[in-house]
Amino acid sequence: NIPSEPFVCYANHKSDIDPVALYYQLHRICTAIGKKSLFSLPVIKQCQPVFGAVPLDRDNDREAAKAIITAIREIKDGMSMIVFPEGGIKSRQTEEMVDLKAGAYRLVTKSGALLLPATILGSSKIKTRKFLKKVHIHIIFHAPISKEVYDNHNTQEIGKMVFDLINHDIQTHEQN
Numbered sequence: 001n002i003p004s005e006p007f008v009c010y011a012n013h014k015s016d017i018d019p020v021a022l023y024y025q026l027h028r029i030c031t032a033i034g035k036k037s038l039f040s041l042p043v044i045k046q047c048q049p050v051f052g053a054v055p056l057d058r059d060n061d062r063e064a065a066k067a068i069i070t071a072i073r074e075i076k077d078g079m080s081m082i083v084f085p086e087g088g089i090k091s092r093q094t095e096e097m098v099d100l101k102a103g104a105y106r107l108v109t110k111s112g113a114l115l116l117p118a119t120i121l122g123s124s125k126i127k128t129r130k131f132l133k134k135v136h137i138h139i140i141f142h143a144p145i146s147k148e149v150y151d152n153h154n155t156q157e158i159g160k161m162v163f164d165l166i167n168h169d170i171q172t173h174e175q176n
Contacts, residue, residue, distance in 0.1 A: 001116070001141040001142060001143050001144065002026060002027070002028070002116070002141055003114050003116065003144045005113075005114060006075055006076075006078050006079060006080050006111075006113045006114070007080045007081075007113050007114040007115065007116040007144060008075060008080070008081050008083055008107050008108040008111065008113050008114070008115055008116065009022065009026070009030070009080065009081070009082045009083065009116040009117075009118050009141075010083050010084075010085050010104070010105075010108075010115065010116070010117055010118070010162050011082070011083075011084060011117070011118040011119065011120050011139075011166070012084070012086065012095070012096075012097045012119060012120055012166050012170070013084035013086050013088065013120075014095060014120065014123045014124035015123035015124060017123055017137070018084070018120050018123050019032055019034075019082060019084075021120065021123065021137050021139060022082050022118060022120070022139065023082065025139045025141075026080070026082075028080065029079075029080075030079065030080035030081060030082055031053050031054065031074060031079055031080075031081050031082070032053045032054070032081060032082040032083070033053070033054040033055075033056055033067065033068075033071045033081060033082075033083055033107070034053060034054075034055065034056060034084075035055070035056055035058060035087075035088060036055040036056060036057045036058070038055070054067050054070050054071045054074070055067060056068075058087075068103075068106060068107065071107055072106075072107060072110045072111045075107060075108075075111035075113050076111050076112075076113075080113075081107065083104050083107060084104075085097075085100040085101055085102075085104035085105065085159060085162070085163075086098055086099070086100050086101070087100070087101045087104070095121065095122075095124050095170045095173070095174065096167050096170050096171070097163055097166050097167055097170075100159050100162075100163055101159075102154075102155040102156045102158075102159045103155060104155075104159070105155040105158045105159050105162075106155055108150065108158070109150065109151075109155060109158070112147045113147075114144040114145065114146060114147075115144065115145040115146075115150055115158070115162070116141060116142070116144050116145075117141075117142040117145070117162045117165050117166060118139055118140065118141050118142065118166075119139065119140040119142070119165075119166045119169040119170060120137065120138075120139050121137065121138040121139070121140070121169070121170065121173050122135055122136050122137045122138055123135070123137050138173075140169055142165060145161075
């Protein structure tokens, strides 16, 4: 289900490994938008120029708007992007998505790119596992949603669609 044209991938976020796991499974160059404080971490600081990740300053509305505009421009220029619409890791107590930031969906509505929902299963177990015990992470890439489909919806409605799709997968997985 991974399209060849530019997309914005929206996924649940329960572990620091989620961006790496998604990037690895996408098998293509893409970038991400993330909170500004992450960009001071040594690994991210070194990788940022290569991947062109966009820092988002949540405490400064003007800078946040500039970051969103930069991200939209990158998507329009052909770069795919990873977004965690929950706005970070909110709870590791449950696999399910929690409250999401509807504004995160402006990236897809303003760029006109495909929306690629992805469900990450099992990554919340990384923090609670025993030392050196493997944790299996499974990623489900859903069928991409085209502009023609999401164009008739506002960002709240698009967010709810993705939220319901991802949480349905998580609930189904937990029942099995």
